[in-house]
Amino acid sequence: MSSENKFDVIVIGGGPGGYVAAIRCAQLGLKTACVDEFTGKDNKASLGGTCLNVGCIPSKALLESSHHYEHLSHGLETHGIKVSGVKIDVAAMIKNKDDVVSRLTGGISGLFKANKITSFHGRGKLLAGKNVEITSQAGDVSSISANSIILAAGSRPIDIPSAPVDNKNIVDSTGALNFDKTPKTLGVIGAGVIGLELGSVWNRLGSEVLLLEAQDTFLPAVDTKIAAEAKRQFKKQGLDIKMSARVTKAVTKGKKVVVEYEDASGSHSIELDKLIVSVGRRPNTDNLFAPEAPVDLDERGFVEVDEIWQTNQPSVYAIGDLIRGPMLAHKASEEGVAVAEVIYGEEPEINYEVIPSVIYTSPEIASVGQTEQHLKSSGEKIKVGTFPFAASGRAQALGDTTGMVKVIASADTDQILGVHIIGPQASELIAEAVLAMEYSASAEDLALTIHAHPTLSEALREAALAVDNKAIHIPNKK
Numbered sequence: 001m002s003s004e005n006k007f008d009v010i011v012i013g014g015g016p017g018g019y020v021a022a023i024r025c026a027q028l029g030l031k032t033a034c035v036d037e038f039t040g041k042d043n044k045a046s047l048g049g050t051c052l053n054v055g056c057i058p059s060k061a062l063l064e065s066s067h068h069y070e071h072l073s074h075g076l077e078t079h080g081i082k083v084s085g086v087k088i089d090v091a092a093m094i095k096n097k098d099d100v101v102s103r104l105t106g107g108i109s110g111l112f113k114a115n116k117i118t119s120f121h122g123r124g125k126l127l128a129g130k131n132v133e134i135t136s137q138a139g140d141v142s143s144i145s146a147n148s149i150i151l152a153a154g155s156r157p158i159d160i161p162s163a164p165v166d167n168k169n170i171v172d173s174t175g176a177l178n179f180d181k182t183p184k185t186l187g188v189i190g191a192g193v194i195g196l197e198l199g200s201v202w203n204r205l206g207s208e209v210l211l212l213e214a215q216d217t218f219l220p221a222v223d224t225k226i227a228a229e230a231k232r233q234f235k236k237q238g239l240d241i242k243m244s245a246r247v248t249k250a251v252t253k254g255k256k257v258v259v260e261y262e263d264a265s266g267s268h269s270i271e272l273d274k275l276i277v278s279v280g281r282r283p284n285t286d287n288l289f290a291p292e293a294p295v296d297l298d299e300r301g302f303v304e305v306d307e308i309w310q311t312n313q314p315s316v317y318a319i320g321d322l323i324r325g326p327m328l329a330h331k332a333s334e335e336g337v338a339v340a341e342v343i344y345g346e347e348p349e350i351n352y353e354v355i356p357s358v359i360y361t362s363p364e365i366a367s368v369g370q371t372e373q374h375l376k377s378s379g380e381k382i383k384v385g386t387f388p389f390a391a392s393g394r395a396q397a398l399g400d401t402t403g404m405v406k407v408i409a410s411a412d413t414d415q416i417l418g419v420h421i422i423g424p425q426a427s428e429l430i431a432e433a434v435l436a437m438e439y440s441a442s443a444e445d446l447a448l449t450i451h452a453h454p455t456l457s458e459a460l461r462e463a464a465l466a467v468d469n470k471a472i473h474i475p476n477k478k
Helices: 018-027 049-054 056-074 090-114 193-204 224-237 329-344 372-377 393-398 426-438 443-447 458-466
Strands: 006-012 032-036 118-121 123-127 131-135 141-151 155-157 185-189 208-212 240-242 246-253 256-263 266-272 274-277 281-283 316-318 357-359 364-369 382-388 404-410 416-423
Touching: 006 018, 006 123, 006 329, 018 032, 018 090, 018 141, 018 329, 032 123, 032 141, 049 056, 049 090, 056 090, 056 193, 123 141, 141 329, 185 193, 185 266, 193 208, 193 224, 193 274, 193 357, 224 240, 224 364, 224 372, 224 404, 224 416, 256 274, 316 329, 357 426, 364 426, 372 382, 372 404, 372 416, 382 458, 393 458, 404 443, 404 458, 416 426, 416 458, 426 443, 426 458, 443 458
Parallel strands: 006 032, 006 141, 032 118, 141 316, 185 208, 185 274, 208 240
Antiparallel strands: 123 131, 131 141, 155 281, 246 256, 256 266, 357 364, 364 416, 382 404, 404 416
């Protein structure tokens, strides 16, 4: 193999884990290649993986557009601003979303050039001897090799037999980002993070939205009090959320979708304009490695790795959605940096106990650490403080007082064990809690930290004060 096809590191996958890993490897002086198969709407290579192309970024662009529309339509009267004749241009919204994606994916290409990373457009497959086979869109096959390989192929939506995606009336999360008009009636199978976010977008744009969730608990991974408030707010917005609802059949009939489902009250049939299938994601391990280079998988199809993210194949690593832990872009990126440093000979660490998670609905939901129900079930002695945004001066001025901040601390040591927020800008507020927990801060540490007034972040301090019944702007527990 020629020297131009020999690298120190090859990364398979150009998403938030893969492209970040490639950049960090190059920063450390390693000759790096990245193999990625994603193709954009223009039929050209588009780095950034699911997150930048059809996930995190485009969905947030549409969420923001729908929020602006709703705010203009309903949210300005109390501020003395009257607007009439507000109209939706879905095509323009989609174009804006695509433009945002194009700028960011183009930015990654620029970073690759700046860091002298060699980019290959095609499907990467691990072969024996740390060789990687690349199959182009046209079917041409070539190969490259490296001393170390990083598997970062990401994940894809889970398909369910009862509702086969046809990319017309029955779509997955990608298709839901490209509707050409607002459907009058929209069904969503799955009331998890992605289902709620997509349902919220089209609900704000005028769709009647029905969410069918097979589980009997709403947002089971979220703190119970926060989840209850979220469900109340979503129903208030008009989202029809049905729990313990199992879809048995979904078929396209003409321009409609007929969905049959069962719940505690019996069997039901409903006709919808569009149906989104959003029941989770699975790792992209199919055809990722050849039989002569087998990589061990667990019972759920995730790649098994050790404490330095190495697979059973020496010098072959795996990160992001391919391995254990939450399927989050920022988790994948952090692992990408860590593995690059492992390959370079360093000993990085990741604190998996303080990875924040966010649901970008309105209100936003953000959390880090443990939930109250988990801590109680494990026998941990805790103390809890909450503070409602209704008592926040800044939230009142914004006209957005929904939700609260909840701080959970150890009853013995006062160390913060979890922070949970539902309300305005929760996605931004959670960063302070993450930093506090990374440094093993106590509730008292947060309570003694001076926050600017008036700000939404004061609610976090007040919740920390409330842990010990010292909150200033709400009555404390007796």
